[in-house]
Amino acid sequence: MTTHLNLTASTHELRAEGLAVGYGERHVLSGLDLEIEPGTVTSIVGANASGKSTLLRTLSRLLSPAGGQVLLDGRSVHSMPSKELARVLGLLPQSPVSPDGITVADLVGRGRHPHQRMFRAWSAADDAAVAHALDATATADLADRPVDELSGGQRQRVWIAMVLAQQTDLLLLDEPTTFLDVSHQIEVLDLLADLNRDRGTTIVMVLHDLNLAARYSDRLVALEGGRVYAAGPASAVLTEQCVQDVFGLRSRIIDDPVSGGPLVVPVGRHHVAAG
């Protein structure tokens, strides 16, 4: 069903070099280096206030770094024309606002913004992109429903459809599963995995749940104190030592019986079987 669109795998390279970002006196990121491999799914994990969202916001140039730079194919994103960047790199922030009474189709259509010029009419390419985004997220049935009336899970799929309509090779998502129950979390992550497989979209997201991050990512980036503590495949990054250092939490790492990857089992002060 996906033949009329250009589905070549992403070749765009996103990297951060020596990123330093701070709010006033407080340094959130200090000298952070990161390379995102094209066509992979990367999850950024870390404790609260470890700089996860700040990193994502700087990569998508919502924040300007005090030092260092973010390079997209060797060019600094902070000096690129904004629409040009928006045709390559899409962003789903944590709490987007849906205008009162907007329909799903209209909302998804707004993802076409970077492809349109002032006063140019809506094109067939726009139609195709919206149709495809609705199809990919299984929201075509909802096309003429008001977004306000949807459930949380449906709404998140619609927002993802909106950034899909933007047709970017790179997709950055800030905690796309927050506020969703577990089945909808899986649904959203499955959808992102589909996108990565079918279209080769490079995905970078901030996730809270370590085990879901481990299962759904090719690479994990663990942040600690504004620096990369460890980066690589989940099996290499998620060690008991890493969880201890990054989250200050004792844990056991076992094999995930479903995926075969690592599964973090936290150890608290209570409910620990003797021995």
Added chain:
Amino acid sequence: MTLTATSTATRPSRRRPGTDAPRSPALPTRTAWRRRLAWLGAGLVVLVLLCAASVAIGSRTVDMPAIVEALGSLGEPVEGLDQAAVVKRIPRTVLALVVGAALGVAGAVMQGVTRNPLADPGILGINMGASLAVVVGMAWFGMFAAHHMIWMAILGAALTAVLVYAIASAGRSGASPLKLALAGAALTAVATSFITAVAMPRGDISANIRSWQIGGVGGAAWDAIGLVAPFLAVGMLLALASARSLNSLALGDDLAAGLGERVMLARGLAALSSVLLAGAATAVAGPIGFVGLVVPHACRLLAGPDHRWLLSYSAVAGAGLLLASDVLGRIIARPSEIDVGILTALIGAPFFIHIVRQRKVREL
């Protein structure tokens, strides 16, 4: 094809499953497009009728043949009272149209820029700031010339806009709807009492100020319209050019930036357009309240949240509301007239209360 009654009853808003047309999302979008265009056309028809009424109705009763005759001999020297009355109603009609359209669009843009359902040139204090500047110009600098008033009004509008936004942005949560409305109310109070303080001791100009302040289109003259026309035209073009940016801004600043919008620039240009529109309208017709509040809300019900439609609708409906208020003011107080600013306040105030009570005051 047959369709069971239940499927239409339970899912009225969804397309029928299995219809012959391909399941393309373009379908509902296209029909919505046609519906919106039809409403806009209907609005324009009503506007034409209102124009006719505005030319025909006034404190002096002029019968139909005389009106037609007067309109037929436009441009020639005026003969007789009937013809003079009709000829005088034409600039008045035009002024109501442009001021109404300007206020309607200014309100819609302001609501979009601030994502605030209560934003309105009146509530945010813009109109009063413009008034204060005009009154100060009159009282202290003897600026009674129309073009002086325009510049003072736009200057006052711009300063107030910046000040209200700055006050509301102070503190952690940024310019929330509530803080913007509060800042606007506070500045309105300051400006109002300042106007009184400036005007009170000046018996020589207080009549001047009072008649301008109530707001009206009755004293319309072509030269005043000509003076504000460029400001209104630039403001209107800038507003329409901002429509797509407003659509992106409506999704939140982060997402708008992600869509390639330069958020601060887009917001600044849109705000500038509403300041030009509200300032020029105030300069020529005095502070007219509530048009910028009522019109965009009513239009949103028909046009939906797309600003390209919303701004066009607001222009037509704003012009219509002001024209209707003006005509009504001539009818109910015959042989005298009620100023249009008083009537829009009478219509607008209950509506304002309705919005505050019915809807949660939340971001658009």
